[in-house]
Amino acid sequence: xxxxxxxxxxxxxxxxxxxxxxxPPGLKRVxxxxxxxxxxxxxxxxxxxxxxxxxxxxxxVAGGAVLWRNIAERRQGEEAKQQVFIALRITNRxxxxxxxxxxxRDSH
Amino acid sequence: MAGDWQPDFEQLVxxxxxxxxxxxxxxxxxxxxxxxIAQDVFLELDRDLRKMESxxxxxxxxxxxxxxxxxxxxxxxxxxxxxxxxxxxxQHGAAEERRSSPLGTRVEAMLATLPEAQRAALILxxxxxxxxxxxxxTLDAPLATxxxxxxxxxxxxxxxxxxxxxxxxxxx
Numbered sequence: 001x002x003x004x005x006x007x008x009x010x011x012x013x014x015x016x017x018x019x020x021x022x023x024p025p026g027l028k029r030v031x032x033x034x035x036x037x038x039x040x041x042x043x044x045x046x047x048x049x050x051x052x053x054x055x056x057x058x059x060x061v062a063g064g065a066v067l068w069r070n071i072a073e074r075r076q077g078e079e080a081k082q083q084v085f086i087a088l089r090i091t092n093r094x095x096x097x098x099x100x101x102x103x104x105r106d107s108h
Numbered sequence: 109m110a111g112d113w114q115p116d117f118e119q120l121v122x123x124x125x126x127x128x129x130x131x132x133x134x135x136x137x138x139x140x141x142x143x144x145i146a147q148d149v150f151l152e153l154d155r156d157l158r159k160m161e162s163x164x165x166x167x168x169x170x171x172x173x174x175x176x177x178x179x180x181x182x183x184x185x186x187x188x189x190x191x192x193x194x195x196x197x198x199q200h201g202a203a204e205e206r207r208s209s210p211l212g213t214r215v216e217a218m219l220a221t222l223p224e225a226q227r228a229a230l231i232l233x234x235x236x237x238x239x240x241x242x243x244x245x246t247l248d249a250p251l252a253t254x255x256x257x258x259x260x261x262x263x264x265x266x267x268x269x270x271x272x273x274x275x276x277x278x279x280x
Contacts, residue, residue, distance in 0.1 A: 010215070010266055011234070017216040018235040023129035024143055028121050031150045035117070038151060 115160045121150055124167060127236070128174045134231045135178035137220045141185070145177050152177075171236065172246050175228055182224060218268045226261030229254055 128149055133142035152173060153166070160166045219227060232243045240258065244251040 007262065007266060010262065010269060013215045014219070014230065014234040014265075015237075017213070018134065018219075018231065020126045020130040020235060021133065023125040023146065024139075027125050027129065027143060027146060028118075030143075031121055031125075031147050032118070034147060034151055035154050038154075 113160075113162050115157050115166060117150075117154055117157055120153065120166055120170075124170050125150075127167075128170055130235060131171065131174045131231060132178045132181075134216070134219070134235065135175065135224075135228060136181055136185075138185075141181055142178075145174065145181055149174050149177055168246065171232070172248070175232070175247060179224065179228070214272070215265070215269070218265055218272065221268065222261055222264055225249075226257045226264065229257040230261045230265075233258055 125146065129142055129146045132145040132149075133139055136142055136145070149170060153160075153170065156169070160169065219230060222230065228247060229243055232238045232246055233240075238246065240251060240254050243249075243258075244254040247254065249257075
């Protein structure tokens, strides 16, 4: 007998044996449930992400305010220090002038 | 027009669940595992739903991802072909009897003993009725390789049939 014939018979049997099988009855329900759960989880993660982002923004704003206040206070301190130095320099100059005047008077 | 097509997830599940489940079952030989794979494939489809361009594209995508996930599952579980046959026989013997002829059942069981690549090519050829070109595109393999796998798979099946099934002995 020709070799082709049993091969064709085998192919025919393969086609018959390998028809698509019906999926388990609960497959669609489980898929839809898992899809819903995945989306709910995604929404929960999104809420947490939004909360985290809001917290980070708030922390950034608060930190910025504290930093800005520190810088402002330091600048005010620097200005006060400079003013004290200027006052001391003026006083020093005045005292020096007085000392020179007294010295000049004593020499006469 | 394909560009206007709006994918409907539920409808896609309805249309393709049988195909996805059958591909996964025949690839893994494990009904429970096939059901898990089918679920995962459809959830993956849901995540990629916006990328689907047409019903044909969705069908091709489902075939490709199912075959790929089944191969991944097989690699993970390292299912041996004879174990698969035993599992099919033990768990689903009754269902098998109802849905196909005893000869068909035995042919399918022999198919489960083939190497994975040959089995994949034969499943797509005879379950999905794909051409070798389409099989090559689905498995992302060269056409020559697919043709060779189909030929070798059929030869191996024929040899197994000749020794195991008296229906084929006359042609051996």
